[in-house]
Amino acid sequence: MSLPVFIRGYLRASTEDQNASRAKETLSQFAQEHGARVASWYIENASGTKADRSELMRLLADSQKGDILLIEQVDRLTRLTHDDWSSLKAAIQEAGVRIVSLDLPTSHTAIKTMSNDDFTARMLDAVNSMLLDMLAAIARKDYEDRRRRQAEGIALAKSKGVYKGRPSDTELRQKVKGLREKGFSIRRTAELAGCSASTVQRILKELQETS
Structure with a gap:
């Protein structure tokens, strides 16, 4: 007979405005x-590249x-460097917590896994650990690629003499409002407006x- 597990939802947004509703x-x-419910929520505003996550630690x-x-x-949990992700993953493993991510179907079984089925649980943990590492690496690479493309775009514009930096405050206000x-x-909005x-x-x- 399966025993219920305690599910804790973790929600991360990069800015105060990006609420997690x-x-x-x-x-x-x-x-x-999956016949379960989220018993508690942990919500914080922090960049996925920052290792300091007070709510996650709580x-x-x-x-x-x-x-x-x-x-x-997975990128809600990490866009960390390899070393920072390894440290966070170790903390999660030390706590004995299993990660279930909607974009990682193999992890979904953890909700239904019988607590006394040690072999199945260990096999799932091993598979998911490998896949989590892969997704964490992809999330970090995506972040670094976006930063690199942004820097390359600015460098190219400067070389052509067309880079004007950030738009004037009036232009920026209108662009932000429109977006x-x-x-x-x-x-x-910040990415598209260049601020x-x-x-x-x-x-x-x-x-x-002023409205």
Whole structure:
């Protein structure tokens, strides 16, 4: 007979504006489809490239062996360097927590795995550990590739004498406003507008105050 496991949902957004409501609904629905429910939520705003995650550490501290760390995508957990990911993974393993990620189908079985089926559990853990490492490496590479392309684009524009840096404040305000009205997230708006997420947040606050 399968014993219920304690499922802890982890939600990470890169900026304050990127709230995790949509992801929370998605994870709740996933758990329900597997005959379970998310017992507690841990939500924080932090870059996937930063190892300092207070809410994730609190989740691990609260967990018992066999509990499930539920995430929407592996890149919500990590875009860390190899060394930082190895340290985080070791902390997760030390806590005895199993990762279930919606974009890693082989991990879904952990919700249904019988706690007394040690062989099956160990085999699944071994397979998922390998796949998690692969997805973590891909997530980091994606981040580094985007940063590299951005730097190359700026360098090329400068070499052609067409790089003007960031747009003037008036242009930037209009661009940010337009992108947000189209439904882009804070992070994506910042990328498209060529500014930081904090700048986007400042402009939105100013626009709100003057509206």
